[in-house]
Amino acid sequence: MRLAHHLLREKTGIWYFRLVVPKRLREPLGQTIIKRSLATRDPALARAWAYVLGAKYAQLFSTVAQGDQRMAEKQRWDDDVVRRLMGDIQTNAPGGVSKWKVQGPGGWSVETNGSPEDNAGGMLALRAMLEDNGSIIERNLARLAPHRSSAPTLDEAIRDYAEVEGKALKPNTWIQRSRSLTSFSQTIGGHLRVDAITRAMASTWSDGLIRSGKSNVYAANTVSHVAQLFDALLKKDRITTNPVKGLIVVKKKEKAARRSEGHEWEPFDVAVLKRIFDPANLAKTKMEHVRWGTLIGLYTGARVGEIAQIFLRDFVVLGDVKCLKICADSDGQGIKTGEGGERLVPIHPDLLTLGLWERVEALRAAGAERLFPAMRIDSAAGRGNSISKGFSYYLASLGVKPRREHGIVGVHSLRKTVIQTLQGCSLSAERRRAIVGHENGDPPPDTHATAYMRPWTGKELAAFFPGLPWGEWLAFEGLRPLLRLVATRPNPLPKRKKTQIA
DSSP states (O other), X not given: OBOOOOEEEOTTSOEEEEEEOOXXXXXHHTOSEEEEEOOOOXXXXXXXXXXXXXXXXXXXXXXXHTTOGGGGGOOOOSHHHHHHHHHHHHHTSTTOOOOOEEEOGGGOEEEOOSOHHHHHHHHHHHHHHHHHHOTHXXXXXXXXXXXXXXXXXXXXXXXXXXXXXXXXXXXXXXXXXXXXXXXXXXXXXTTSBGGGOOHHHHHHHHHHHHHTTOOHHHHHHHHHHHHHHHHHHHHTTSOSSOSXXXXXXXXXXXXXXXXXXXXXXXXXXXXXXXXXXXXXXHTTOOOHHHHHHHHHHHHHOOOHHHHHTOBGGGEEEETTEEEEEEOOOSTTOOOOSSTTSSEEEEOOHHHHHHTHHHHHHHHHHTTOOBSSTTSOOOOTTOTTHHHHHHHHHHHHHHTOOOSXXXXXXXXXXXXXXXXHHHHTSSOOHHHHHHHHTOOOOSSOSSTTHHHHOOOOOHHHHGGGGGGOGGGGTOOHHHHGGGGSOOOOSOOOOOOOOOOOOO
């Protein structure tokens, strides 16, 4: 009998062993087709199982063909019957099993002449061949047995991760990670124990992301989120290896190719900036945090989250220079990790002309704490979500779109505009990085930059003022009325409507 793989894969990803019963044996066996779940999504393990089961069924078919009446009972063809009959064949069958032949992958085959001695030798040879061609059987069957493993199931591990590590993540980060873990669990099977999940099984899931049309960047980010779960399990000695980490990695060459295709933030040119900050256009957006937030971004190059989280105590006067501290000294604040995130930014004279300091003093007098007291900074999408979303709607109303098909425009475009504009002036690279919050290069051009240099003073950093010539075309008189203080207290959270159940 030729041993084929006899494998079928269901939509759930579970592999099944399927074998057509020879016609002459269907009546005594009471079945036409034998189909058994292999309880695995691992193709290598399923293939190994198929070889073993194929050999066992070959023996059973041979026994029945010789007229063994015990099979005429038409008992249910389940695992208990298989184990009992195999035991009977090996210990009680007079004269042993009749001759049989098994052919495996790679062209090898095992054939006996029907004698007990030859059959016994054939079984030893078959076992050796199976171990040689798939020693994965012995290793993984023990790991798949729930009663032999103390490791949690995948769903249990995800739940524990959410209750422990997940609490330390930002809301938006956890939403993405939870979505990735759910996708992995649905494909692999949440009932599997984590130490039974192999790299081959994980690759089936990651390859499926690409096949479904997801980009390499999306798939790599999703894989990275799931890998964090297994890293946590590694630290707790629940598993010995991370089967997910590194399955999909976006290489530097791919990143460069994406940039050349325009997959990046685009800066604004002066013509677009004039449209954005035209008083007649800016009046279309009614939210003061969008108006002020974008102007602060235009003159500081700060990240949108850094702008949204500004507290009034972050405005300081050092010497005779009014400055803004980008820091995380208050609840709800955060900065980008690494050097450069926490910094001092002198306030451009144009912002003072527009009334920024007057706003700060008026809010202090009213007892407010933040620069934008009516704006929420606890959104799951990030502290700057309100400014980003409002500005994106505003750009859409003006018809401002990316120049390239895959380009992106938004508040971050202002940051890129500031950096590129300062790049063309006489301001040194060190001061430019200090203002916008960039780290030194890796390696830094001056190896003593971080160890020997002192922090820049506000007066020294104020050298960037001439590098941003927006005041040459900004309509200050038209903008000031739009920037008047409106709200000094936080807006109450909207009440959820109660749904009446009939």
